[in-house]
Amino acid sequence: MRCGIRLARQPRQKRFFFIRKTHTWKKQSRASKPDIHTPCGIRHIELFEAPDKDRLYLFEEWQDQDALDQHHAQPYTAAVFKSYEGWLAEPPRILPLNGLK
Incomplete structure (x- = not known):
């Protein structure tokens, strides 16, 4: 199961510092x-x-889809989506993706 998430910033927000910092931390922690x-x-x-x-x-x-659904049902995921409010121009757009064969 693959998905893409589009995050568009508010015009008044200069950078995506928070997301970049969080993503870097997650990559380092996961490693x-x-x-x-x-x-x-x-x-x-x-x-x-x-x-x-x-x-x-x-x-x-x-x-699989169940793993993604379980992830979205967790309190930490809700907290991340809540933190996006106010500095995103729109809610995150989650798109299912299919590989080309």
């Missing part, structure tokens, strides 16, 4: 303690910034 800091079922996560620096794209690969 050092995958059993504690990695949500169960995630296989890959990667963050990209658009050239205009107004949008970030987060690409995730999950074991």
Whole structure:
């Protein structure tokens, strides 16, 4: 199960510092303690910034839909989405992705 998440910043927000900092911390934590800091079922996560620096794209690969649903049901995920309020121009847009064959 793959998905892409589009995050668009508010015009008054200068940078995506918080998300970049959080993403870097997660990558470092996952490398050092995958059993504690990695949500169960995630296989890959990667963050990209658009050239205009107004949008970030987060690409995730999950074991299956159930693992993604479980992740979204966790209190820590709700807290992250709550923290986005006020500095995103719109709610995060989550898109299911299919590989090309």
